[in-house]
Amino acid sequence: MLEAIAKADTLIEAMGWIRRFRGKTTVIKLGGSVLDDDNALLHILLDVIFMETVGMKPVVVHGGGKAINRALAEANVEPQFIQGRRYTDDMTLDVVRRVLAGDVNRHLTEEIERLGGRAMNLSVHTTNVLFGERLKLETGEDLGHVGKVTEVDRDVIEGLLYTDQVPIIPSMCEDRDGNLYNVNADTAAMAVAQALGAEKLVFLSDVNGVRLDKDDPNTIIHSLSEAKARELIASGHIAEGMIPKVEACLETLDRGVGKVHIIDGRLRHSLLLEIYTSEGVGTELFREPPTATA
Template sequence: MNQAIAKADTLIEAMGWIRRFRGKTTVIKLGGSLLEDRVALHHLLLDVVFMETVGLRPIVVHGGGKAITQAMADAGIEAEFIRGRRVTDAKSLEVVEQVLAGELNVEITQMMEKLGGRAMNLSPRTTCVLHGEPLLDPDGADLGFVGNVTSVDRDVIEGLAYTDQVPVIPSLCYDDNNQLYNVNADTAAMAVAQSLGADKLVFLSDVNGVRRDEQDPQSIIPAMSADTARQLIADGVIRGGMIPKVEACLDTLNRGVQKVHIIDGRLRHSLLLEIFTTDGVGTEIHA
């Protein structure tokens, strides 16, 4: 009986957050090692299905860097990166499109449907909702078919969300000449969140959030304002690879998104714990 009461208490705690976020849009960025971890991905997608079931409007944006690198290696293509951007020639683009649109996008959608949800893959093979232009390297390096999102087909995405379906969007875009481009998944998720005026943008990472000591998981900062985040960068508390991620969060806040979260996607049900509990499990950055 005590266990049953504890479960009921958990539901009551969640009720307030469900009421608060019901009908609100949350963009969830999937990528990296999470797509390789079948157990973690299963539980993350189960969280997404739960969110939609209780009235939230989740939108999934995904990359697939590790799978792309492996597929390129299998095809005899050596991966090359310039400042974190994958150089994408014509042959590489074929591999990227196959992995993102032909494999991962379909797989994520099918997994969600097997879990009882309703999902729709919005890829260049179905309906492409990301439009853009070539990304120009500031130093003049040739990145090939790497793009930057300039507009998002908001009506299509919102139409699905309003009919209780979860849009699943790969990080690919078309330009005005129908040329396909490879897009960084973080920036694609940011573009979608900004276009929709999302209440939340969640970056699923392999760390548990922003830490005061990057080596100590217990030093996580549960919540901070944008001003505090800038100060922590200036003070050297936030450093290394976390700097560009936090700066991306700040840029997103400047463009209308209410809150940005960085959480460890490997933690079971981390999405639900972050959104529907008082303490959360990651770092929330707010304006």
């Protein structure tokens, strides 16, 4: 009986958050090792289905780097990276289209359907919703068929959300001439969140959030304002690879997204724990409301 009461208390705690976020859009960036961990992926997709069931409007944007690397290895192609971005020649683009926009995209959609939810894969093979142009580095280095998203087809995505389906979007875009480009999944998710005016953008990561000490998970900062984040970058507490991720989060907040979350996707039900509990399990980044003037 005590266990049953504890479960009821948990539901009551969640009720306030469920009511607050009902009808709101949340963009979830899915990638990295989470896609290769069947158990972690199962619970993430169950969380996504739960979110839709209680009235939120989740949108999944995904990468697939490890699956692409495996396919390239089978084709005896060595992956190349320039400034952290995958160099994409003709053969690599074909693999990205087949694996990322095909195999991975369909698998995520089919898994949500298998688990009892409703989903629709939106890719260059079905209905493309990401449009853009070739990415040019300031250094002048050529990345091949790598692009950036400049336009998102909101109507298609919002139409699916209106019919209680979860859009599943791979990180590829198409230009006006029909050329395809490989896109960084983080930046693709940011573009979608900004276009939709999302309440939340959630990055599922391999770490539990922003830490004061990058090597100590117990130093996680659960709530981080824009001003405090910039202060921690200046002081060196936010360093190395976390700097561009936090700066990208702050840029997204500047463009109309309510809050950005960085959470460990390997933690069971991390999405639900972050969104529907008071404490959360990751880092929530937000902008302070403007100060009232006399």
